[in-house]
Structure formats: C-alpha cells, structure tokens
Amino acid sequence: AQRVTQPEKLLSVFKGAPVELKCNYSYSGSPELFWYVQYSRQRLQLLLRHISRESIKGFTADLNKGETSFHLKKPFAQEEDSAMYYCALSGLTGGGNKLTFGTGTQLKVEL
Amino acid sequence: GAGVSQSPSNKVTEKGKDVELRCDPISGHTALYWYRQSLGQGLEFLIYFQGNSAPDKSGLPSDRFSAERTGGSVSTLTIQRTQQEDSAVYLCASSLYGQQETQYFGPGTRLLVL
Numbered sequence: 001a002q003r004v005t006q007p008e009k010l011l012s013v014f015k016g017a018p019v020e021l022k023c024n025y026s027y028s029g030s031p032e033l034f035w036y037v038q039y040s041r042q043r044l045q046l047l048l049r050h051i052s053r054e055s056i057k058g059f060t061a062d063l064n065k066g067e068t069s070f071h072l073k074k075p076f077a078q079e080e081d082s083a084m085y086y087c088a089l090s091g092l093t094g095g096g097n098k099l100t101f102g103t104g105t106q107l108k109v110e111l
Numbered sequence: 112g113a114g115v116s117q118s119p120s121n122k123v124t125e126k127g128k129d130v131e132l133r134c135d136p137i138s139g140h141t142a143l144y145w146y147r148q149s150l151g152q153g154l155e156f157l158i159y160f161q162g163n164s165a166p167d168k169s170g171l172p173s174d175r176f177s178a179e180r181t182g183g184s185v186s187t188l189t190i191q192r193t194q195q196e197d198s199a200v201y202l203c204a205s206s207l208y209g210q211q212e213t214q215y216f217g218p219g220t221r222l223l224v225l
Contacts, residue, residue: 098156
C-alpha cells in the first residue's frame with residue numbers, strides 16, 4: 001500500500017524566514033513524488049516533481065529514499081507563498097498513475 | 112486552451128437524494144480521475160478512467176457511488192441516497208496518456224448534504 005504523511009496541518013513563518021514542509025511516504029516500489037499547491041480561491045496545481053530536480057518559485061524538494069522523505073524547502077518565504085501544500089506519490093493503477101495525497105499543510109507567511 | 116471544468120460549482124441537497132456531478136476534461140486527455148477533498152482528510156482518490164473504461168474503482172467508498180465516462184470525454188460521478196458524510200469537495204483531474212503523473216485539476220464541486 002502507498003501512503004503519504006504530512007505531519008503538520010499548519011505552518012506559520014515570518015516573511016524572509018526559511019520554510020520546510022515535511023513529507024514522508026511509504027511505497028514498495030520506486031516512487032515518484034510531487035508537490036501540489038492550492039492558493040486561495042484557485043484550483044490545485046502541480047508545483048514540482050522530484051524527477052525534474054527543478055526549482056519552482058524558489059522551492060526545491062529532494063527525494064531521500066533512505067529516510068523515505070520528500071520535504072519541500074524554500075530559503076526565504078514570501079507572502080505570496082501562503083497556500084495549502086499537498087505532497088503526492090504516484091503509483092501504478094491499471095496501467096495509469098494514481099496520485100496518493102497527504103492531508104496537506106497550510107503555509108501561512110506573516111509579515 | 113480551456114482547463115478542466117466541473118459543474119455545478121456548488122450543490123446543496125437533502126439527505127437521501129441523488130446527485131450528479133459533471134467533469135469536462137481538457138480536450139485530448141484520455142485519463143480522468145475523481146478525488147474527494149474532505150476537511151482534515153486531504154485528497155482521497157475515488158476512481159480512474161482510461162478512455163471510457165475504469166480500470167481502478169478502488170477508491171469509491173460505497174456502492175452508492177458510481178461514475179461513468181462517455182465518448183472518452185465527459186464524466187459523471189453519481190452519489191445515490193446521499194448521506195451527510197458525503198459532504199466534501201469533489202475534484203476531477205485529467206491528463207494525457209503517458210504523462211499521467213501530471214494531472215490538471217478542475218475547480219471542484221462543493222457538495223453539502225443537509
């Protein structure tokens with residue numbers, strides 16, 4: 001079975017402070033991990049995926065297979081980063097890819 | 112181009128009534144997914160379509176839930192004899208075949224069962 005755990009429901013930081021949103025997973029195969037973001041009154045959208053190893057809006061995430069983690073990090077939080085963040089794991093289902101989401105972390109960046 | 116659309120955006124119904132939720136995927140996307148977003152529960156996978164067939168229905172919570180897809184495009188999620196615990200935001204997503212790790216989400220339908 002595949003499972004994604006986001007231990008923090010709410011993370012509050014000050015503008016300019018570093019951010020780390022935690023994500024741990026369990027999966028028997030080779031995982032593909034993603035971060036999705038939902039800004040206020042907007043639809044859920046892909047932020048980044050581990051295979052791309054890219055930085056989006058200053059955010060990065062490294063897959064640590066030893067710790068089964070995929071934490072999302074940003075060195076300096078901005079007010080516009082305030083949103084709901086979901087970590088997701090992709091697993092095969094009937095030939096397609098099913099996303100298993102964590103429960104999400106609400107990030108609040110305070111001035 | 113147009114993104115994934117869902118209708119209605121909001122639905123209030125009485126316990127015991129049936130509801131139908133509609134999803135229009137992005138044109139050309141053969142894969143379609145339904146998820147449920149409940150308060151404190153995150154996003155829960157319901158069902159996956161590849162074309163008109165549903166190879167994975169494992170997330171449907173009970174036999175009151177069903178979904179179909181016609182013409183490889185529009186999908187309808189039907190909830191029969193609604194219960195209060197069905198209240199949630201129902202999200203639809205679509206993706207291209209072969210790029211199914213990148214799913215594009217609709218705005219959701221917020222369902223409230225009184």
